[in-house]
Amino acid sequence: xxxxxxxxxxxxxxxxxxxxxxxxxxxxxxxxxxxxxxxxxxxxxxxxxxxxxxxxxxxxxxxxxxxxxxxxxxxxxxxxxxxxxxxxxxxxxxxxxxxxxxxxxxxxxxxxxxxxxxxxxxxxxxxxxxxxxxxxxxxxxxxxxxxxxxxxxxxxxxxxxxxxxxxxxxxxxxxxxxxxxxxxxxxxxxxxxxxxxxxxxxxxxxxxxxxxxxxxxxxxxxxxxxxxxxxxxxxxxxxxxxxxxxxxxxxxxxxxxxxxxxxxxxxxxxxxxxxxxxxxxxxxxxxxxxxxxxxxxxxxxxxxxxxxxxxxxxxxxxxxxxxxxxxxxxxxxxxxxxxxxxxxxxxxxxxxxxxxxxxxxxxxxxxxxxxxxxxxxxxxxxxxxxxxxxxxxxxxxxxxxxxxxxxxxxxxxxxxxxxxxxxxxxxxxxxxxxxxxxxxxxxxxxxxxxxxxxxxxxxxxxxxxxxxxxxxxxxxxxxxxxxxxxxxxxxxxxxxxxxxxxxxxxxxxxxxxxxxxxxxxxxxxxxxxxxxxxxxxxxxxxxxxxxxxxxx
Amino acid sequence: xxxxxxxxxxxxxxxxxxxxxxxxxxxxxxxxxxxxxxxxxxxxxxxxxxxxxxxxxxxxxxxxxxxxxxxxxxxxxxxxxxxxxxxxxxxxxxxxxxxxxxxxxxxxxxxxx
Numbered sequence: 001x002x003x004x005x006x007x008x009x010x011x012x013x014x015x016x017x018x019x020x021x022x023x024x025x026x027x028x029x030x031x032x033x034x035x036x037x038x039x040x041x042x043x044x045x046x047x048x049x050x051x052x053x054x055x056x057x058x059x060x061x062x063x064x065x066x067x068x069x070x071x072x073x074x075x076x077x078x079x080x081x082x083x084x085x086x087x088x089x090x091x092x093x094x095x096x097x098x099x100x101x102x103x104x105x106x107x108x109x110x111x112x113x114x115x116x117x118x119x120x121x122x123x124x125x126x127x128x129x130x131x132x133x134x135x136x137x138x139x140x141x142x143x144x145x146x147x148x149x150x151x152x153x154x155x156x157x158x159x160x161x162x163x164x165x166x167x168x169x170x171x172x173x174x175x176x177x178x179x180x181x182x183x184x185x186x187x188x189x190x191x192x193x194x195x196x197x198x199x200x201x202x203x204x205x206x207x208x209x210x211x212x213x214x215x216x217x218x219x220x221x222x223x224x225x226x227x228x229x230x231x232x233x234x235x236x237x238x239x240x241x242x243x244x245x246x247x248x249x250x251x252x253x254x255x256x257x258x259x260x261x262x263x264x265x266x267x268x269x270x271x272x273x274x275x276x277x278x279x280x281x282x283x284x285x286x287x288x289x290x291x292x293x294x295x296x297x298x299x300x301x302x303x304x305x306x307x308x309x310x311x312x313x314x315x316x317x318x319x320x321x322x323x324x325x326x327x328x329x330x331x332x333x334x335x336x337x338x339x340x341x342x343x344x345x346x347x348x349x350x351x352x353x354x355x356x357x358x359x360x361x362x363x364x365x366x367x368x369x370x371x372x373x374x375x376x377x378x379x380x381x382x383x384x385x386x387x388x389x390x391x392x393x394x395x396x397x398x399x400x401x402x403x404x405x406x407x408x409x410x411x412x413x414x415x416x417x418x419x420x421x422x423x424x425x426x427x428x429x430x431x432x433x434x435x436x437x438x439x440x441x442x443x444x445x446x447x448x449x450x451x452x453x454x455x456x457x458x459x460x461x462x463x464x465x466x467x468x469x470x471x472x473x474x475x476x477x478x479x480x481x482x483x484x485x486x487x488x489x490x491x492x493x494x495x496x497x498x499x500x501x502x503x504x505x506x507x508x509x510x511x512x513x514x515x516x517x518x519x520x521x522x523x524x525x526x527x528x529x530x531x532x533x534x535x536x537x538x539x540x541x542x543x544x545x546x547x548x549x550x551x552x
Numbered sequence: 553x554x555x556x557x558x559x560x561x562x563x564x565x566x567x568x569x570x571x572x573x574x575x576x577x578x579x580x581x582x583x584x585x586x587x588x589x590x591x592x593x594x595x596x597x598x599x600x601x602x603x604x605x606x607x608x609x610x611x612x613x614x615x616x617x618x619x620x621x622x623x624x625x626x627x628x629x630x631x632x633x634x635x636x637x638x639x640x641x642x643x644x645x646x647x648x649x650x651x652x653x654x655x656x657x658x659x660x661x662x663x664x665x
């Protein structure tokens with residue numbers, strides 16, 4: 001050993017051993033002790049995560065029995081430039097090309113942006129179409145990039161804007177169907193985790209690669225028929241202009257299944273043009289979100305309740321007076337001078353408040369709307385017709401309110417007023433859904449704007465809207481149809497009725513409360529139903545037609 | 553080097569069972585430690601080359617998949633643009649203001665009594 005140490009070879013061996021030991025120790029430190037740290041560093045520099053955006057579901061309206069798209073996704077591009085990479089020669093060509101191809105989608109001061117040599121990121125145009133982007137790409141400008149994104153497109157313009165709602169910049173649905181069914185429309189984003197090359201292109205090598213496919217949102221088909229919706233909006237606009245009204249809403253519902261066929265609103269709100277709106281109230285769908293005092297259309301429900309409980313019939317009579325005493329108040333008819341014996345049908349035709357109060361008093365002791373009468377009325381209004389409770393329609397919705405009979409506010413005076421539609425706040429959707437049950441045999445359907453989904457092949461998968469409850473008996477419903485038809489025929493409104501249709505309806509007027517007092521300004525409502533009668537003709541040998549009628 | 557084969561009778565080693573081989577052949581070729589090392593190194597090299605080939609091919613597939621993804625995205629964009637154009641051309645307002653609709657005449661409707 002002593003000889004080895006003393007020799008040069010020995011020294012070299014020892015030096016090599018020390019160096020080797022140093023290497024081994026360093027490798028041990030890097031690969032064993034700091035394994036986790038360096039693995040993490042390598043993963044961070046080599047691996048990327050990409051979000052695979054889910055395609056938002058499209059929205060369709062019906063055109064008869066055919067679904068037609070009213071909200072689509074459109075691929076659009078943002079044109080981005082790196083001013084430092086653009087030649088001076090190309091700059092003017094780029095501006096000219098943008099002006100020619102992108103036109104109104106160009107951002108302001110494009111020339112100045114391109115001259116800003118300190119910047120490396122300037123947006124030159126937003127939301128250009130794929131065709132426009134392709135034209136620009138063909139020009140092959142250096143330093144210009146195209147970033148793809150997706151926006152909602154509304155091919156029908158402002159049609160049904162309140163029903164549809166919009167999608168905000170964060171991709172979240174707001175108002176209308178976009179808001180209430182956002183989760184269903186949005187789908188679920190996917191994830192791609194992968195090792196990438198220097199250009200960030202995912203590679204298939206790597207043991208931690210992961211790909212979770214995006215799940216597109218559902219394509220929803222609405223019950224709203226675009227033709228009915230269009231006519232509804234036109235009719236509303238004309239009606240409002242003719243009446244000099246400031247606001248108006250129309251809802252068209254199929255009483256046989258609760259499907260909303262049209263929902264018109266007076267507003268210049270453009271679908272997708274939410275950015276231009278100066279007042280947030282323009283987004284509100286009044287039919288479902290704004291409770292109102294419905295007025296005398298509620299007499300249909302009051303008489304239906306009394307008929308269903310068997311205390312009156314349409315031909316029952318009572319002694320009509322202009323006014324009636326209710327506790328310490330006096331309540332009067334709008335139409336005076338009809339004193340004397342009056343049938344319930346007559347009270348309905350002339351919309352007599354005294355007649356409605358008298359009918360509902362019969363639910364109690366006959367002389368007042370006492371607690372049992374109020375409880376019965378509340379049971380029908382709230383529990384059966386669904387007044388003062390959310391209906392579950394797939395739109396933003398207010399619940400409205402009616403006072404319970406056992407509350408301090410739910411006294412005889414209030415309930416007397418409620419028999420003719422005052423002192424209560426309901427939404428149009430609630431009234432329409434309840435009214436549908438009055439004329440369809442007593443079956444209450446949840447009001448809905450959703451008919452089903454459209455699969456990838458474009459086929460409609462419709463879901464059945466089931467009956468939720470029975471409001472009145474079939475017999476009562478039949479009597480109500482007769483009452484409503486008779487009331488319509490006795491009204492001046494029937495003069496414009498087209499033959500071939502059976503129409504029943506009830507007017508309603510209520511005064512608006514301003515600063516706690518009723519004013520002359522108020523709500524005018526009309527609720528009606530119609531059946532179309534088809535006449536099936538059989539051509540006889542003498543050329544005349546005969547046959548039976550079929551309700552459609 | 554010559555190859556020789558030795559025959560060893562196993563009958564003499566003990567009792568044999570039925571269908572059991574009674575002879576065995578033993579190669580006389582013997583590999584030394586250097587040959588072993590070279591063979592192992594060769595095997596490792598070949599396996600390494602196979603791994604590298606497969607990894608490169610995988611990477612190439614990755615580029616191909618990426619290219620197909622890009623193509624799918626482009627075609628989807630084209631499809632969505634066509635859908636939008638189709639929907640715009642068949643929109644109510646468009647149809648109402650079309651030349652065909654303008655040229656139409658209204659007819660009198662008779663309803664069944």
